[in-house]
Amino acid sequence: MSIISYMEAARQALAEEMRRDKLVWAVGEDLGRGGVFGQYRGLVEEFGPERISDAPISEAAILGASVGAAMMGTRPVVEMRFSDFALCAVDELVNQAAKARFMFGGQTRVPLVVREPIGMWRSSAAQHSQSLESWYAHIPGLVVACPSTPADNKGMLKAAIRCDDPVVYMEHKNLWPLEGEVPEGDHVVPFGVARTVRPGKDITIVSWSAQVHVCARAADVLAGQGIEAELIDLRTLWPWDQQAVLESAARTGRLLVAHEAVQVGGFGAEIAAFVAERLGIKVRRLGAPRAPIGYAPPVEDAVRISETMTVAAVRDMLGK
Amino acid sequence: MAQAADGRKGRKARLVNEPAGLDRDTLLRAYRDMLLIRRFEEKAGQLYGMGLIGGFCHLYIGQEAVVVGLQLALKQGDEVITSYRDHGHMLATGMEARGVMAELTGRSGGYSRGKGGSMHMFSREKNFFGGHGIVGAQVSLGTGLAFSNAYRGNDNVSVTYFGDGASNQGQVFESFNLAALLKLPVIFVIENNKYGMGTSVERATASHDLSQNGAPWGIASLQVDGMDVDAVKHAADIATAHCRAGKGPFLLEMKTYRYRGHSMSDPGRYRSREEIQKMRSERDCIEAARHKLAAFDVDEAEIKRIDDEVKAIVQDAADFAQTSPEPDPSELWTDILKEG
Numbered sequence: 001m002s003i004i005s006y007m008e009a010a011r012q013a014l015a016e017e018m019r020r021d022k023l024v025w026a027v028g029e030d031l032g033r034g035g036v037f038g039q040y041r042g043l044v045e046e047f048g049p050e051r052i053s054d055a056p057i058s059e060a061a062i063l064g065a066s067v068g069a070a071m072m073g074t075r076p077v078v079e080m081r082f083s084d085f086a087l088c089a090v091d092e093l094v095n096q097a098a099k100a101r102f103m104f105g106g107q108t109r110v111p112l113v114v115r116e117p118i119g120m121w122r123s124s125a126a127q128h129s130q131s132l133e134s135w136y137a138h139i140p141g142l143v144v145a146c147p148s149t150p151a152d153n154k155g156m157l158k159a160a161i162r163c164d165d166p167v168v169y170m171e172h173k174n175l176w177p178l179e180g181e182v183p184e185g186d187h188v189v190p191f192g193v194a195r196t197v198r199p200g201k202d203i204t205i206v207s208w209s210a211q212v213h214v215c216a217r218a219a220d221v222l223a224g225q226g227i228e229a230e231l232i233d234l235r236t237l238w239p240w241d242q243q244a245v246l247e248s249a250a251r252t253g254r255l256l257v258a259h260e261a262v263q264v265g266g267f268g269a270e271i272a273a274f275v276a277e278r279l280g281i282k283v284r285r286l287g288a289p290r291a292p293i294g295y296a297p298p299v300e301d302a303v304r305i306s307e308t309m310t311v312a313a314v315r316d317m318l319g320k
Numbered sequence: 321m322a323q324a325a326d327g328r329k330g331r332k333a334r335l336v337n338e339p340a341g342l343d344r345d346t347l348l349r350a351y352r353d354m355l356l357i358r359r360f361e362e363k364a365g366q367l368y369g370m371g372l373i374g375g376f377c378h379l380y381i382g383q384e385a386v387v388v389g390l391q392l393a394l395k396q397g398d399e400v401i402t403s404y405r406d407h408g409h410m411l412a413t414g415m416e417a418r419g420v421m422a423e424l425t426g427r428s429g430g431y432s433r434g435k436g437g438s439m440h441m442f443s444r445e446k447n448f449f450g451g452h453g454i455v456g457a458q459v460s461l462g463t464g465l466a467f468s469n470a471y472r473g474n475d476n477v478s479v480t481y482f483g484d485g486a487s488n489q490g491q492v493f494e495s496f497n498l499a500a501l502l503k504l505p506v507i508f509v510i511e512n513n514k515y516g517m518g519t520s521v522e523r524a525t526a527s528h529d530l531s532q533n534g535a536p537w538g539i540a541s542l543q544v545d546g547m548d549v550d551a552v553k554h555a556a557d558i559a560t561a562h563c564r565a566g567k568g569p570f571l572l573e574m575k576t577y578r579y580r581g582h583s584m585s586d587p588g589r590y591r592s593r594e595e596i597q598k599m600r601s602e603r604d605c606i607e608a609a610r611h612k613l614a615a616f617d618v619d620e621a622e623i624k625r626i627d628d629e630v631k632a633i634v635q636d637a638a639d640f641a642q643t644s645p646e647p648d649p650s651e652l653w654t655d656i657l658k659e660g
Contacts, residue, residue: 030518033590056488056524057455057516085454088489123374123426125437127453291652295375295437296426302649 001183007039007176009154014077017161018047021075024161027053027062028079036081037176063089063114067097070112075161083116083132083170097166098141112166119210119260120304121173125295131261136168137237143167143191144237148212150180152235155189172210192239200228203254203314206245206271208234211260211305218310229314237267242274249275254317255283258310263287286313337545340554344616350392350549351609352626354384357408358606359634360417364407364424367638368584373424377438380408382579385605386511387412389552390479393560397474401449401462402481404439409481413446417637422644429644435651456482456489459508463495466506477563478506485516487530500537503568507559508534510571511546513578518590531573539571546574547603577603
C-alpha cells in the first residue's frame, strides 16, 4: 500500500497497463505536456509521442479514429478533458463504438476507454461542470465507470483498459487531489461489484463518484443521531451491482440514491425503480435540480446535494 | 489595395500589412479601445490572483488590435460572436466594463447576473452573441446569425471569431461549406495566436496557412498582420464590403499573439520567455499605435488624458465588481424552463 492521489493512481494504472501491453496507447489534447490536469505527467518521456499522442482540438476525429484503431485490436485510451467537450463526439461513441459489436454480429469489438472528467470544480460554470453519466448508462453497449477513491481509480482504470467493450470512464475533477491508500502492483477492480463503504441496518444509501464522500459524512452525522445508514458505492453504473443493492435494501427496508447529476432522468431513478419493483420498499432519489450549473458560488451551491440535505432525507424517510 | 483571394480561382491569400490610413481621430479611438482592453485584462488578472474571480479566466492581452480593428469596420446591426476568450470582444462592442468585470467576480451586477462567469456573457443591445465555452461551437452559431441576416434581407454581417485551435473542429469546416453554399454574410475571423492551449499551430494543424482553410469552398480570404490595428481595419473593410455586396462569406486569418497563458492556470512551459518578450517589445499593438499618434502631432497631454480616462473606467469597474452583491440562490430559477 502507498498513499497517493486519485490523479496519480490513474496515472500509475495507465503507465502499468502500457508497460504490460504494447497495444495500449493514449490520445488527446495536450497529453504530451501532462494533460490539462496533470493526469499524464511524465508518460510521454517513458512511452514516447507515438503512444502518448497529442491531438488537435478535434473531439469527433479523435474519438472516431480511436474507434477505428480499436476495431483493429489496439487499445486506445481517449482523453476528452471534460465530459462537456465529449459531446462533440457523441455520434462516434453512441452510434459507432457502442453499436459495432452487436450490429456486426460479433465480427468486431471496440476495446476503447473514453476518459470524461465530470462534476463541479472551481466554479467552472454551465459548460464545464456537468455530470452526464446517466446518458451513457442509457446506451446499450457502453460500460460506465465512476470511481470515487484513489484505489478504485487505479483498479477500475486497469479494468477499463482490459475491457473488450467501450468504457466511458468518468473521473470527478474535484477528486484529483484526494489522497488514499492504493494497493501496489496489479490491482484490478472488476466491473459490476459495488463497495460497501460502511455497514448499517436502518437504511441503504447508494451513491457513486464524489457524492460518495458527501454521503459518508452524512452517515457519520446520522450515526451520531443513532441512525445506522449502510452506504454503498456503486462504482460502475453499467454493469451495476443489482445483487448487492437488493440484498442491502431488503435488509434495511429503505433505499436512498444520491447523485450530483440532475435528478430528472438521472440514474438514481433507474435504481429506485428497479428496487421498488422487486421489493416494494420505500425508495427516494436525491439529485440536482433540473437547472444548468451557475458560475457564482451562491447559484452553484444551489444545485449541490449537501451532507445536510442527505441527513434530512434519511431522517424524513425514517419518520424522524 | 490588397486583393482578396478567391479559392475557386486558386489565388493565394496575401498578407495584409498595409494601412487603411486611419485618420487622427479614428487612430485615437483605436488606441483608447485597445488600451481599455489591456488595462481591463490586467486588472482581471489581479483580481483573479486575489481570489475574487473563480473558474476559468482567459485573458486577451496582446491580441487587442484584432478586435478593435475589426470593430472599426462594423456598423450598427452587425453581430459579433466568439469563444471563451471574450472580454476584449465585449468591451470593443461597447459593453460596459462594469458589467463585464462584475460577471467575472460572479456578482448580480454582471451581464449574466453572475450565472455565466468569464466565458458566458451576451448583450442584445450591443449585438454581442456570446461568450461560448466549447471550442469551435460558436462558429456554426455565427453562421446562423448570418443566415438570419440573409433571411431578413438586411445588409448586416456576422463577425464570427475563433482561434487557431478551434480551426481544426469538424463543425468549423461544416460551417464553411454551408456559408459558401448559401452565400451567407459571415466573416470568419481566425485569431491565430500560435497556440491552441499548449499546442503550437505547427503541432496541431497540417495546413500551416489557415487563411486557405476555406479554399475548397471558394471562400475569399486574407492573411492579416493582427498586431497592427491599421492593417486589421484595412482587411476588415475589404471583408465587410464583400459580405455586404452579397458575395458570401469571407475568411480573415489574423496573425496575432497572446502574452498570457491560455487561462490563468497555464504555466506556459510550451514557449520561451524570450519569444513572449520579443513580441511584446517589437510588435505590441498599443505601442505601435502610440508611435503613429506621435506622427499626427498628438501630444503627451492628450495621451495622458486617454490613459487617465481608461484607468478610471477600469478602477470603477473593479470597485463595482467587488461591491455589487452576490446573486441570490433563487437566481437558479430565473431564465429557465421550469418544471412543475
